[in-house]
Amino acid sequence: MRVEISNSVRDKLRKALRTAGSREIGGVLMGEQVAPGHFKVVDLSIDSQTGGRAHFVRDSEAHAEALAAFFRETGHQYDRFNYLGEWHSHPRFSVTPSTQDVKSMNDLVEGERGIDFAVLLIVRLQWWRWISCSCTLFCRNAKPVPVDLLEEQR
Structure with a gap:
């Protein structure tokens, strides 16, 4: 699988990450x-209210509306x-999924939805300008695998 992130989504992410500072934020x-x-990721929702310094759990209702x-x-x-998946920031940590991230995503794809x-x-925003990121694919009855991230072609 390959995932491309549109330039408008990168700009939206960069602005939200700057505003959030050291708090984790995320969405769908x-x-x-x-x-x-x-x-291609063409849009995303942003929950800038529920994140803390080392944890993020999105508010389902706000993202359902988005x-x-x-x-x-x-x-x-x-x-x-x-719907393509979830996103959140790790402003103080590596962009590698945590044990809790993996559990949450496995619960999502193995659930009844x-x-x-x-x-x-x-x-993660670095030097207030560059976005560092990782993308992982979670499938029902399979182990998580890294996804190739592509830049949008201009």
Whole structure:
């Protein structure tokens, strides 16, 4: 799997990370399937209220509203535009998923929601400008695997 992050999403992330400073923030990733196995993050929700210095748990209701708006804007074309996964920041730690991150994502894809796969994007702002990140794919009945991250082609 390959995941591309649009420049507008990178800009949105950079601004939110600057504002949050040393607090963890996060949300959901909304994507477009560009080709089989190739997805582009075209939007994301931002929960800047519930994070702490070393922990983030998103508020489900706020992100459900963001997803509903995304689906309306994309004409409910679920086969092309859909929920892609979760994201959060690690401003004080490595962008490697923590044990709790892995458990939460496994619970998500192994749960009863019918989500077969989801990606976890972990981001960190360095020198107030550059975004360092990792992306991991979680699939039902499989071990997590790293995902290739692509820059949007201009």
